[in-house]
Amino acid sequence: MYDTEFLDIPALRSVRGSVRLPGSKSISNRVLLLAALCEGRTVVHDLLDSDDTRVMLDALRALGCGVQVDGSRATIDGLGNRPRQPQAELFLGNAGTAMRPLTAALAVLGGDYQLRGIPRMHERPIGDLVDALRALGCTIDYLGTPGYPPLRIGQPAVRLDQPIGVRGDVSSQFLTALLLALPLAASQPGRRDVVIEVVGELISRPYVEITLQLLARFGVQVQREGWSRFTIPQGSRYRSPGDIHVEADASSASYFIAAGAISEPGRGPNGLKIEGVGEQSIQGDIRFVDAARAMGAEIDSGPNWLQVRRGAWPLKAIDLDCNHIPDAAMTLAAMALYADGPSTLRNIASWRVKETDRIAAMATELRKLGAQVEEGTDFIRVTPPDSTTGWRAASLHTYDDHRMAMCGSLAAFNPARLPVRIQDPRCVGKTFPDYFETLFAIAEPSTPVPVLCVDGPTASGKGTLAAAVAHRLGYHYLDSGALYRLTGLAARQAQLEPEPVNEAEIAALARQLPVQFRADRVWLAGEEVTEQIRSEAAGMDASRVSALPSVREALLNLQHSFARLPGLVADGRDMGTQIFPFAPLKVFLTADAAQRADRRHKQLISKGISANIDSLRADLAARDARDSSRSVAPLQPAQDALLLDNSQLSVEESVDRVLGWWQARQPF
Numbered sequence: 001m002y003d004t005e006f007l008d009i010p011a012l013r014s015v016r017g018s019v020r021l022p023g024s025k026s027i028s029n030r031v032l033l034l035a036a037l038c039e040g041r042t043v044v045h046d047l048l049d050s051d052d053t054r055v056m057l058d059a060l061r062a063l064g065c066g067v068q069v070d071g072s073r074a075t076i077d078g079l080g081n082r083p084r085q086p087q088a089e090l091f092l093g094n095a096g097t098a099m100r101p102l103t104a105a106l107a108v109l110g111g112d113y114q115l116r117g118i119p120r121m122h123e124r125p126i127g128d129l130v131d132a133l134r135a136l137g138c139t140i141d142y143l144g145t146p147g148y149p150p151l152r153i154g155q156p157a158v159r160l161d162q163p164i165g166v167r168g169d170v171s172s173q174f175l176t177a178l179l180l181a182l183p184l185a186a187s188q189p190g191r192r193d194v195v196i197e198v199v200g201e202l203i204s205r206p207y208v209e210i211t212l213q214l215l216a217r218f219g220v221q222v223q224r225e226g227w228s229r230f231t232i233p234q235g236s237r238y239r240s241p242g243d244i245h246v247e248a249d250a251s252s253a254s255y256f257i258a259a260g261a262i263s264e265p266g267r268g269p270n271g272l273k274i275e276g277v278g279e280q281s282i283q284g285d286i287r288f289v290d291a292a293r294a295m296g297a298e299i300d301s302g303p304n305w306l307q308v309r310r311g312a313w314p315l316k317a318i319d320l321d322c323n324h325i326p327d328a329a330m331t332l333a334a335m336a337l338y339a340d341g342p343s344t345l346r347n348i349a350s351w352r353v354k355e356t357d358r359i360a361a362m363a364t365e366l367r368k369l370g371a372q373v374e375e376g377t378d379f380i381r382v383t384p385p386d387s388t389t390g391w392r393a394a395s396l397h398t399y400d401d402h403r404m405a406m407c408g409s410l411a412a413f414n415p416a417r418l419p420v421r422i423q424d425p426r427c428v429g430k431t432f433p434d435y436f437e438t439l440f441a442i443a444e445p446s447t448p449v450p451v452l453c454v455d456g457p458t459a460s461g462k463g464t465l466a467a468a469v470a471h472r473l474g475y476h477y478l479d480s481g482a483l484y485r486l487t488g489l490a491a492r493q494a495q496l497e498p499e500p501v502n503e504a505e506i507a508a509l510a511r512q513l514p515v516q517f518r519a520d521r522v523w524l525a526g527e528e529v530t531e532q533i534r535s536e537a538a539g540m541d542a543s544r545v546s547a548l549p550s551v552r553e554a555l556l557n558l559q560h561s562f563a564r565l566p567g568l569v570a571d572g573r574d575m576g577t578q579i580f581p582f583a584p585l586k587v588f589l590t591a592d593a594a595q596r597a598d599r600r601h602k603q604l605i606s607k608g609i610s611a612n613i614d615s616l617r618a619d620l621a622a623r624d625a626r627d628s629s630r631s632v633a634p635l636q637p638a639q640d641a642l643l644l645d646n647s648q649l650s651v652e653e654s655v656d657r658v659l660g661w662w663q664a665r666q667p668f
């Protein structure tokens, strides 16, 4: 997951290959609650690991439920009809799929519970559900603004003699919450059928369909008359299905369906394969497939997969009632940027009470990209930017809304080849923590991947600066010196002196270097050598092998392979002059020699490596001299490099200076 302030996505041309998507949020949280409410053990497979599922798991633990998570598998030991903790304070973040059903279930079961969330959760209405539960005899108090969380739940005196009325036109989650909670009441001895009547027209019906299907998997068959009356038969009781698999998230699939539909056709005919969900999915958002087809996408499907490629181009504008796919419809708004005219998405009033006011947010952000957008209480109309002159490079605000961030990324496929900035990219953690990594793994950029080079003499602080800048930008990091250090070590291990007589053999080793970088650690042929290559002796060997032209040549492809989406910060001696000559920013970092020797001395001592300051100064001078005077790729600033002498600067000041230069080169 990108935990950066923003993420700059270079212009993208196409997607190809295959993606496996994380489990559905709606199914994951429903299944977790159902598993907690029944007796016995349920093993949940392919569970989504995200902010919203984590708050649900934490809540279930707080209620005394047995919860064990191992990767994407969770083992839940259910509570039966009674939480083991009669009193608890639950923090539910911004997860509507946790807040609403837990409110209903706990209100029916009774106890002393407080349910809270982040500030936005306290602005998301819950009054209709509370009204329905109070009419049923539940005790619920508002702890803040009436009609909104936080809530306090007490002991109920449940009455089932009347049908329970609930509004269906604000959020279908209220009905879902009652459907999940009321089997607990129906299972009590002597109780009667429980009848729920929906007041107003029910929106987002497919989500209710998911609820009904999952209730059936857990042993409760709800009878439904149209979409207005639901009966839970007397004596209904939750029974664990034992094992249950969560489908991949159909809403998450929508971004990749869209990407496949707008992706330039590649060399191969097949487009993008999406695994984990097929057209027969129980999730309502799978109907996004029809909308995408209407816009021109070519989509094939099998039992658990979709295959997408571009069909009509530009896409065909649509005018669609999106009530049945409220979440995935946001993706259509992004696809509308590539259509042949204005597209109108109707019946989407529920967007206004989601993670943010999504109609207003979408209108504001799409306008930044150059689209004309008209919004009403329950519709949005998007007129795309002119494909040759209308696009703008934009920094998109994401409103702590995962879908705004994922939709925004689709603007990177713009024909003007402009990058797009996604602010606060970590908000995708709500449903799809690795969304951007997944996108980058299958996307091809339409312009070279941006590279920021930091070159300079030994111990000037290149590695420190480059790694920090990479971290702040969410970019990959290449420590090219480590490759020469590794080559030096490989030569030693092969009993080869780092001398010109052995040049061909050392170059052969460098070409096949069995190296792996993971987190901050380095492996050579399966052996961890992170510390070993940091000694001054290893540095000296590196300097010697690096003077051999065929060794430099042999390491070229490996270095280029680090330039991957979304970008790279590379440090070394010749990043800007030889390896990435077209890099948009090159920094030549220096500090005076005494300072550098002193820094290196402190650095080695702090790592527990003994060092002598005098010999360090001498080594440093020798290395500077060799690196600067060698015939190939001598250490020197690129013509277009910016010089930074950090003798008097702290690390943070150097990082801020370089980020400032980088920002000045961005179009937003």
Ligand SMILES: Nc1ncnc2c1ncn2[C@@H]1O[C@H](COP(=O)(O)OP(=O)(O)O)[C@@H](O)[C@H]1O
Pocket (backbone or CB within 6 Å): 456, 457, 458, 459, 460, 461, 462, 463, 464, 465, 599, 600, 602, 603, 646, 649, 650, 651, 654
């Ligand atoms: N601007 C700076 N001010 C003070 N110390 C620094 C600065 N930059 C780096 N250092 C320290 O100097 C040492 C050498 O830095 P390093 O990044 O390993 O250099 P290089 O990669 O150029 O050999 C490290 O201990 C680092 O913390």
Ligand SMILES: Nc1ccn([C@@H]2O[C@H](COP(=O)(O)OP(=O)(O)O)[C@@H](O)[C@H]2O)c(=O)n1
Pocket (backbone or CB within 6 Å): 457, 458, 459, 460, 480, 481, 482, 484, 485, 539, 542, 543, 544, 546, 547, 571, 572, 573, 574, 575, 623, 627
């Ligand atoms: N791009 C690069 C990086 C390192 N090198 C060589 O590899 C040696 C070790 O590089 P390094 O960056 O790890 O060294 P320090 O700057 O940390 O001392 C340097 O002394 C250079 O001779 C190079 O020639 N070209």
